[in-house]
Amino acid sequence: MKNSTRLLATAGLCALGAGLGSGSAQAAGTLAGQTITNTVTVNFQVGGVTQTAQTGTNAVTVDRRVVLTITGAPATTTSAPGQIDAVTAFQVTNSSNDTLDMQLAAVNQAGGTTVHGATDVIDVANFAYFLDSNSNGVYDAGVDAQITYLDEIAPDTTRTVFVHGDLPANATNTQASGIVLTARASAAGTAGTQGALLTATTTANTAGVDTVFGDAAGATDAASDGAFSARGSYTVAAAVLSVNKYATIISDPINGTTNPKAIPGAVLEYCLAVANGTGAATATGLTLSDPLPSTVTYNSAFGIFVNATVTGTTCSGGTAGGTFAATPTPTVSGTLTNLAAGTSSALRFRVTIN
Template identity: 50%
Template sequence: MTNKVKLLAVSSFIAVAALSAVPAYAAGTTAGSSINNTATVGYSVGGVAQTAVSSNTATFVVDRKISMTLTEPGNATTSVAPGSSNQVTTFLLTNTSNAALDFGLALAQPAGGTAAHGGTDNFDVTAPTYWINTGPSVGSATYDPANSVQVTYIDELAADATKYIFVLANVPGARVNGDVAGVTLTAQARDSGTAGTQGAVSGETAGANTAGMDTVFADAAGATDAVRDGQISARDDYTVSAALLTVNKTSKIISDPLNGTTNPKMIPGATVEYCIQVANGAGGATATAPTITDIVPAQTTYDATFGIKLNGTVTAGVCNADGTTGGSYNAGTTTVSGTLNNIAGGSTSALYFRVTIN
């Protein structure tokens, strides 16, 4: 008798098993991770289950996808005073790559043109530097001088991590109200690896996929850079907010020894009132505590009885008699001085005092 063996049924299944777990970020699985996969085939012969057969392990390496964003939180200009130092503009860098990266930093200042928040760029800030918050303020969007360090690049920014970058710069003293200085910050992807050392500029892998970790640029176009160039840029600006002060000094006769206060004349012995008017033009920044100094003319004598009046009002260019006593007189230098209250844009305040003609 010949026994015939019949294959009654073959059933198989494929089980997919990833043998190594890797983190997943917004941009995908971590670059450089190995994804391993083995298939298993189970079957039976003559109704009898057979030992499953496994395939070889198929392995590939996840490539590096480089992308990032750079934004200006608050979307507003930085208001600055002429001659001010360490004025802050703020940027937020986010690493949307699937790998940690260093980022080189560069600041450009355009020559003219419309600034990010309107107005025409017409000057440059000086001595720009980059700072990041540390310690308790590390994640804050507000620059904290007590908890910050100066940097020249961003070191080891993890995938999906963010970093606030504060650009500090000085404003020349000769600028006037409404002047604008535009700035453009560019962050360029650099290879990470050693903390405290800036990596080399990241490069995109050319040609076909390799067995190792390749690099693909996936960044969008920034303010001044192109799409997929391994860098990102954003714009901000400084707008000068200055007081628009004008000073006008007037004199008027109060009395003389012969006529009293009725039609007095500017004769020796007459009393004359000096009024120093400080006006801040409409739209000007508030002038904080303006201080006035004035030397009494040698041909006159300061009236200590009347004293010095501060914060007087002005009507149609004429000082009103409504100031409050204050200020000081230095007899050695015959100098009158006094500090007025803050003067807002569109407002006027005055200091006045009296002298006698010698």
């Protein structure tokens, strides 16, 4: 801060008037680098004769006060196991009285409880950052630009930053990952080039623009460190599938349909049952494939039924569909409709024991 004064020509007189000029005032305050000019005018007489007024001027250069904050998404980001570029959003605000660049760095939380109340048990990988270029609050692939830092953020400005991460393929339903995003204040001034990290001025006031850190403590950083951190989280929503293959003896060559036995010539009905656990994510694209052993022969007259109803260890109904391939290995296959949590479906077909 520069402070200069012109002394009055006549000593012992009191200041009688003042004028103040300053730059624009915002919520962040008067902008850093602006000059506050204050001029005092003294009118006086000597022996009843009016004398030339005397003035004194003071010029103060406004210093930089750094205040930045981050707010994480209000809810966890639901992601699938192995999902690439899962997105969670943060609001980064520059409440400083100067334009800033902001260095961005995301890290995995080291265990404990996530900001949304789950237990942190998995880590995400390959963090990347994207700016909400069209300011609609939603990540738009191909529109929102990938960044490594926030560039030239004016005072009283908030930007949405989307943090991308890759979920582990072996993650299971309801597992959670906590992350921490930290923004650090850097000098602005050249668009497209990240400025140097700012440091607080710890010496006596200087003639230039000094820097004062006024930020509060964040999730993992201390107060007055020129940075701010906030937490976000990802929660895995996975299908919890169980698959069972049941066999029902329909008939045999000796007993017919009365208490039939699994003897050569007997007809078996296979039920390929798939169930999705309670609270799981909907399973989609369900494709079943069942290679047949050489001890049975596919019953083409009966066919294949998909989306059958499962009752205990048997299934019934369904819609004709699926396919049978005789070579290279006799195989029955078919597709089931989407399977919501707590529901089941099946594919059924028949074979004859050789």
